[in-house]
Amino acid sequence: MWVLVFLAVNVFAQSAPLPSWNDTAAKKAIMAFVGRITKEGGPDFVPPAERIAVFDNDGTLWAEQPLYFQVLFAMDRVRALAPQHPEWRDKEPFASLIKGDMTTALAGGEHALLDIVAATHFGMTTEEFERVVKEWLATAKHPKTGRPYTEMIYQPMVELLAFLRANGFKTFIVSGGGVEFMRPWTERIYGIPPEQVVGSSGKLKFEMRGDKPVLVKLPEVDFVDDKEGKPAGIQKFIGRRPIAAFGNSDGDLQMLQWTAAGSGPRLMMLVHHDDAKREWAYDRQSKIGRLDRALDEANARGWAVVSMKGDWRRVFPFEGH
């Protein structure tokens, strides 16, 4: 009788932390890893100061379809700024974008995208940009779900972040997205403070405007935090090798390799978008969030692959359950 009660309590204690995860291999891998590295006196114990976990953002913590949300932000921003830029009416990609013709606007590929980002992300101070991001997030809606972008986050990953922190981890974002685009909201949405957000960035220029110092965002790339840039970003900004890394695309491969190459127990995990019904299904052929080489490497090395369809009880926080 007491044994049964004890077992029941024990099972509850183990399953309580991640309620939106099914009791499948992915969750078991997380629980086993955290159990090992937090067991004081155990052979795999890791001191709290070294419990660094890194998370990609687009496609790992929040959605990235139909386009990276930062691109959608930039497009909305072009339309908002259009009245002040009459010259855009005859200039691609702006002309098509303003008319709402996204296909033509994006026909120019990466070059068109860079023009859009440059026109919307630079030439203002860091404080002005932060205000613009916050205003956009307060009103913009995702084109498919009609939800604010800050609700397009994965509930199981939010629970995972909290669970790791409850076990002494410091959780970091290491994302290809712009660092100034993420920091205004990551603390409120993920519990990740600005100083634990690593991302791509442009150069900054310090200026005195009268008596007031400002930092101006220059139209010059400073750091691209993607692919080979992710281990470099970890070294530059964190300076300590993570023991756990979470990604979803080939852009995260090197971050997972770098994490895996440390000594002692490690957790490398990929979120696989295989749930067309609740989210999107895409991998090897996708332009956004392509998961091809990293999936092969995960299979070859035994890294955990999370099936959104099979491993997650719930995807978004707004879903009924």
Next chain:
Amino acid sequence: MWVLVFLAVNVFAQSAPLPSWNDTAAKKAIMAFVGRITKEGGPDFVPPAERIAVFDNDGTLWAEQPLYFQVLFAMDRVRALAPQHPEWRDKEPFASLIKGDMTTALAGGEHALLDIVAATHFGMTTEEFERVVKEWLATAKHPKTGRPYTEMIYQPMVELLAFLRANGFKTFIVSGGGVEFMRPWTERIYGIPPEQVVGSSGKLKFEMRGDKPVLVKLPEVDFVDDKEGKPAGIQKFIGRRPIAAFGNSDGDLQMLQWTAAGSGPRLMMLVHHDDAKREWAYDRQSKIGRLDRALDEANARGWAVVSMKGDWRRVFPFEGH
């Protein structure tokens, strides 16, 4: 009687945290500031997440005479590497350096210094460099005191770091020194973990060596965290404006201006090297750690200026007291 006991306890509680500080204006400014911003319900209360304090390192947390310690490290390293570099015997600044003639070696000025740094800081992996720094620190001795460099730290500042952390602050280093040179020891010596160290850096290149990923230190400057670079470094690496900033030279001026320009209570403080007996005395004319414009600005704006001579009971931890 009870009133007297209460007063005595109160005085003790106020003076206990910073035992190496005299009870002068500098210490009072620190205590008053921390009291104001931690008083829950008070008009100046700052939530713990926003209690960011930034510290310069050279001349603020540890000494910087007769030369920045990182330069002394680079010089020792040239001598250690000399047997593998026969070509250095005919090439300045290396030839003079190996012979022990520092005056001639440094006659080339900044250019000579850059050659020395380039020859000793690049072309190896981040892990190799970390090992070299740790080995140097374990054996090298300061030329004047004969002490390990990690003992050439200011005891009052170490106490201040601990006092701020005990009051909910996150303490960061924001230094012109190399970030990879500082991170191997700041946690042990100052209690500041690697992820809270901002510094100058070179570019890094991710490479697979067989199955092992490495980051190679390239001979290309990535970021100079000095003067106008300091507010940029704060924005890049921390992403939140500090409420307290501590420096000692003109290289810290912009960091203090940036900190001062936020709203709410702020603490800006300069360490003034005016103690030739226990440390060194230098300011407006010094090549190392020049304090000129920043001292004028401190006086004009009422920033705190710490006299090492008058405000510090003890300078180094190894001093008798």
